[in-house]
Amino acid sequence: MEKRVxxxxxxxGILFAVPQLLLIFTFFYWPAGQAVYWSLTLQQPWGGGNxxxxxxxxxxxxxxxxxxxxxxxxxxxxxISTGLAMFIALVLAALTDRxxxxxRLYRVVLIWPYGIAAPALAMAFRFILxxxxxxxxxxxxxWPGFWDPGLDGTDAMAxxxxxxxxxxxxYNFIFxxxxxxxxxxxxxxxxxxxxxxxIRRFWDIQFPLITPTIFFLLxxxxxxxxxxxxxxxxxxxxxxxxxxxxxxxxKIYSDGFKGLDxxxxxxxxxxLMLLIVVLTIFQxxxxxxxxxxx
Amino acid sequence: MVERTPFxxxxxxxxxxxGFVFCIAPFVVVIIAASHNLKDVNDVPMxxxxxxxxxxxxxxxxxxxxxxxxxxxxxxxxxGVAAGKVIISALTAFSIVYFxxxxxxxxxxxxxxxxxxxxxxxxxxxxxVVANVLSPYQTILDITGLTWLIEKVSGVQVSLSLGLLNxxxxxxLPLIATxxxxxxxxxxxxxxxxxxxxxxxxxxxxPLRFFIDILLPLSRNNMAALGTIMFLWAWNQYLxxxxxxxxxxxxxxxxxxxxxxxxxxxIPEWNIAMAGTLIVxxxxxxxxxxxxxxxVRGLIATEK
Numbered sequence: 001m002e003k004r005v006x007x008x009x010x011x012x013g014i015l016f017a018v019p020q021l022l023l024i025f026t027f028f029y030w031p032a033g034q035a036v037y038w039s040l041t042l043q044q045p046w047g048g049g050n051x052x053x054x055x056x057x058x059x060x061x062x063x064x065x066x067x068x069x070x071x072x073x074x075x076x077x078x079x080i081s082t083g084l085a086m087f088i089a090l091v092l093a094a095l096t097d098r099x100x101x102x103x104r105l106y107r108v109v110l111i112w113p114y115g116i117a118a119p120a121l122a123m124a125f126r127f128i129l130x131x132x133x134x135x136x137x138x139x140x141x142x143w144p145g146f147w148d149p150g151l152d153g154t155d156a157m158a159x160x161x162x163x164x165x166x167x168x169x170x171y172n173f174i175f176x177x178x179x180x181x182x183x184x185x186x187x188x189x190x191x192x193x194x195x196x197x198x199i200r201r202f203w204d205i206q207f208p209l210i211t212p213t214i215f216f217l218l219x220x221x222x223x224x225x226x227x228x229x230x231x232x233x234x235x236x237x238x239x240x241x242x243x244x245x246x247x248x249x250x251k252i253y254s255d256g257f258k259g260l261d262x263x264x265x266x267x268x269x270x271x272l273m274l275l276i277v278v279l280t281i282f283q284x285x286x287x288x289x290x291x292x293x294x
Numbered sequence: 295m296v297e298r299t300p301f302x303x304x305x306x307x308x309x310x311x312x313g314f315v316f317c318i319a320p321f322v323v324v325i326i327a328a329s330h331n332l333k334d335v336n337d338v339p340m341x342x343x344x345x346x347x348x349x350x351x352x353x354x355x356x357x358x359x360x361x362x363x364x365x366x367x368x369x370x371x372x373x374g375v376a377a378g379k380v381i382i383s384a385l386t387a388f389s390i391v392y393f394x395x396x397x398x399x400x401x402x403x404x405x406x407x408x409x410x411x412x413x414x415x416x417x418x419x420x421x422x423v424v425a426n427v428l429s430p431y432q433t434i435l436d437i438t439g440l441t442w443l444i445e446k447v448s449g450v451q452v453s454l455s456l457g458l459l460n461x462x463x464x465x466x467l468p469l470i471a472t473x474x475x476x477x478x479x480x481x482x483x484x485x486x487x488x489x490x491x492x493x494x495x496x497x498x499x500x501p502l503r504f505f506i507d508i509l510l511p512l513s514r515n516n517m518a519a520l521g522t523i524m525f526l527w528a529w530n531q532y533l534x535x536x537x538x539x540x541x542x543x544x545x546x547x548x549x550x551x552x553x554x555x556x557x558x559x560x561i562p563e564w565n566i567a568m569a570g571t572l573i574v575x576x577x578x579x580x581x582x583x584x585x586x587x588x589x590v591r592g593l594i595a596t597e598k
Binding site: 106 | 297299302303306307309310313314316317318320321323324327335336337338339340382383385386388389390391392393394395398401404405408409410411412413414415416417418419420421422423424427430467468470471472473476483484488491492495500501502504505526529530532533536537548549551552554555562564567568570571574575578579581582583586589590593594
């Protein structure tokens with residue numbers, strides 16, 4: 001879409017864009033380029049500049065079992081937490097959209113979790129799910145040794161999934177509810193007059209009409225699970241036990257800043273960038289479908 | 295609803311209520327745990343009746359993690375990011391919507407691409423840039439030979455250096471460098487009727503006048519929505535502040551939470567940890583509750 005009426009003094013026009021361009025050049029394009037450069041070179045330990053090593057960094061990362069472990073942990077985390085957060089939010093939004101008494105209260109309260117910082121909610125869940133105090137301790141008293149995120153990788157993974165899903169249920173809920181409310185009432189009423197029940201109307205009218213939102217949220221949730229998980233992992237498990245929750249962004253951080261392996265961290269960043277770009281392109285293919293319904 | 299469905303209505307109420315309970319339970323647990331003394335908070339099961347030590351725990355958490363200055367830092371960072379976003383995005387959107395100049399589409403895509411890669415994935419090189427924010431320009435001068443030229447001509451060795459670690463600027467600027475808000479404004483500017491622009495031009499208003507006196511007042515709703523979202527987003531940042539505030543003086547409240555994780559060995563001080571968590575989660579929660587309308591609107595609009 002283009003404006004018909006515009007201003008002719010285009011030098012002024014460019015000036016308006018300059019602050020933004022300077023910012024994204026300095027803090028976006030330069031670092032992104034730098035990451036590519038670092039990933040293809042190796043910094044010498046005693047200075048003296050970087051030496052070109054081609055794809056060696058990628059080769060050594062991709063042949064490292066720890067890295068594959070980190071990828072699979074990230075995918076498990078992304079898959080389960082996205083599924084959980086979206087399914088719960090979809091059910092809650094569909095039911096809230098029925099607008100029974102009290103639905104306004106739910107509309108207000110259910111989005112609170114999304115406002116909370118990931119580390120703060122991670123702290124809360126660290127207590128709630130702690131093996132020796134809090135609530136899982138009760139379970140541990142009945143079955144001793146049942147739950148210990150500090151020692152058992154599966155328990156640790158479950159903890160961070162619960163914490164992340166709790167936050168993103170609120171996020172997904174907002175979008176699902178908006179999508180449901182955008183469906184014209186007349187459609188629902190017409191279907192009801194034709195004799196279809198609530199469940200039938202959901203599957204045959206509402207669900208098809210919100211599929212664009214579902215695709216959109218699917219991509220957003222997966223990308224957020226790559227980035228927003230850092231605070232949760234750092235506070236709840238620090239990547240442990242035994243790397244069970246060493247998600248990709250956390251590994252970039254610990255390799256780059258704790259291990260000071262810039263080249264390795266940069267190569268990992270590039271792989272993660274590619275992953276996210278592929279996901280985003282995938283999303284744009286579905287944007288057309290979203291617009292189609294309008 | 296359209297018809298009477300008593301069974302389904304009952305089912306709806308039950309599910310929604312369960313969802314509601316799961317949603318607020320963590321908040322309630324945090325508040326109750328923050329009110330217990332050391333012994334009670336470690337009781338299994340912990341009593342769900344509030345204890346008496348609420349203010350004492352809050353005070354201890356406040357002093358242990360030094361939350362006063364940290365909250366102020368968080369506030370400065372969040373307000374800075376929100377204000378910067380609101381202003382810079384408006385300028386950029388105005389430029390790409392209301393002007394025709396060569397390379398406009400290119401600039402549009404240049405900005406658009408930044409939506410794809412969040413700060414978290416390019417964290418290492420961004421850190422290096424912030425350590426000396428002029429290094430990109432120094433490198434460009436070096437590579438193009440301008441450093442050499444300037445040295446020959448004036449005898450001055452150019453070495454640009456400006457470190458932004460442990461500064462508010464370093465906290466704020468990289469968080470502004472994305473396109474989120476630009477497209478929110480662009481979407482809105484495209485809906486502003488052309489007649490308005492024509493009328494303004496006929497009355498002799500230049501672009502600057504039109505922008506300040508007509509476009510900005512019309513975008514107040516967008517500014518509120520974008521400001522709210524960006525404030526929350528910046529307040530909740532963790533990885534970035536953690537990296538660049540190596541010095542305590544610029545640490546934010548969210549990064550300070552780590553200080554309160556109870557250490558292994560001894561009885562864990564969960565009551566203090568929960569009191570600190572409560573303090574840190576309260577400001578964004580207040581913003582969400584008070585600005586709910588803008589929050590929801592901004593969230594849905596910025597992601598489109």
